[in-house]
Amino acid sequence: MDKQNRKQLTDILSYPEDSAGGLMNIDTLLVRPELSLEVVLRYLRYHGHIPKGTDALVVTDRKRTYLGLLPIQSLLTCDPKQLVKDIMSHEDEAIPVDYSSTEVANIFEKRDLISAPVVDTQNKVVGRITIDDVVDVIRDDAEHSLMSMAGLDEEEDTFAPVISSARHRNIWLGINLLTALLASWVIGQFDATIEKLVALAVLMPIVASMGGIAGSQTLTLVIRGMALGQIGTANIRWLVNREVFVGILNGLIWSLVVSLITLIWFQDIKLAAIIGVALMINLLVAAFAGAVIPMVLARLSIDPALAGSVILTTITDVIGFFAFLGLATLVLL
């Protein structure tokens, strides 16, 4: 390894793994704009090696300043007498070295790229990223949300040893026990009311679980939208309004249905009214919480996919039990 190579390798290792710099290779073929295609073709034949995933050569000046791309297709189909600068494409922007891997993946997906040059802040070419590395990012990003929402490490192997799996998952079960205890404490505040009307204990899981389900739907949608870069500070207000509207609509429908079922089951019109109002409240809170929690967590640099679902269920459980049992205490006692 000569000095220049070693310097390049040190540079590449200094970029964070989840940035454009961490994803890139340094084996980039550079050409000058003033060459003819004939010379480029002769050079390639002499060089004898074209890096994997090369669908274009990178055109730069003497100081590696990025100028544009020379697609391999043009090299093969254009008149060899032409100059690089006359057939190179100028519109393909290079990727800044400090972009996050998720931003890189979004660019590759949007522009259907096979490879793209990477430039530093002085617009000098420092490497290139190929699609096979981006595919791993896309897979990892999408799986990260799925696994994190169940409190699993996406590194967790299906074939990991029992002990290390159990330890990993215990952290999640422990956190969830805390939220379950909080819900139990809320119920405990109303034990006198439950003692007088056991139907409350029978019905209370309905209010909590419907809120949890509705909130999870909003939460999942927002987490996906954020990962895809569709949701940001610009449209979050609009999105919260939209989700609250969906919550009101669904709240009206299901409050009515659950009220009717309660009326038929327990023949108690007061109980039916109480569960209807409590469910309405919980579905509204769920919609609002599901939309707002991931945005707040992201601003605090906490992973929304990991922390979002446990915070949401805590809220829907506590509000669900509190609204239902609290209203019952007010009205029935």
Place this chain on the structure above:
Amino acid sequence: MDKQNRKQLTDILSYPEDSAGGLMNIDTLLVRPELSLEVVLRYLRYHGHIPKGTDALVVTDRKRTYLGLLPIQSLLTCDPKQLVKDIMSHEDEAIPVDYSSTEVANIFEKRDLISAPVVDTQNKVVGRITIDDVVDVIRDDAEHSLMSMAGLDEEEDTFAPVISSARHRNIWLGINLLTALLASWVIGQFDATIEKLVALAVLMPIVASMGGIAGSQTLTLVIRGMALGQIGTANIRWLVNREVFVGILNGLIWSLVVSLITLIWFQDIKLAAIIGVALMINLLVAAFAGAVIPMVLARLSIDPALAGSVILTTITDVIGFFAFLGLATLVLL
């Protein structure tokens, strides 16, 4: 469009969208093995167009029988006097046209492919698949699990109108109401017991929710493993055993913790023992159900990501409430 083109287009439209045939393009450059590179290069220049994502030309005989690939790199770096058959690669297998899009994506990921030829049952080349189409499959597959587990259509847009969003999600809320009602019915069977000891109503959500969380972890892991093709009939038995072991380990730990908390909170040793045993039972059932449900659903051709979580919560709710309140009825009354 001439006759041949029209026939090709009819053929391509007849393949299912989520198969290799549905993913492929038909603009494939074919070359014969007996040509020299010089002739191929001249042909390309004359033809003037190379389809996007072409990193290799497909080598076939006169009847389009697949023989191998001629990488563009070899075309650019080898001596133009050489023959295609002398430098073509033979080891790159073509993709059968009836492979599922998920299988295609797995092959592309495993072999880091940019493009691959597609062949019919007679090993005749019918088209080629490029990485940009596969990227969409990878993204969709990974998102499908995430969205389906929350009962969301992956087609559902974050920016869809309120009414259509509300309608979509109502189906899911309706199904979940049925399972919540089933859980309520189970609780209702023990109303006399709860009336005598309200602490049961306070503690019962803990047993159900811990089971639900633990089961979801197993379920998510198995659903991901199945999507990645890591889990099949060959190792499902091993996997169920592994998950049950994790369940036993975690069951022992959390049963003890919850028993101790109950003892301190309610000063009732019988109640502490009952909740410990009930939680142990539910965590074991959750592990078993989380591993087995997706496999059974897949065999019945029902999407595990969509139906799995609702079936799992139904089981952990019903078993959780039944074990806890049933044991309490036996021991305390």
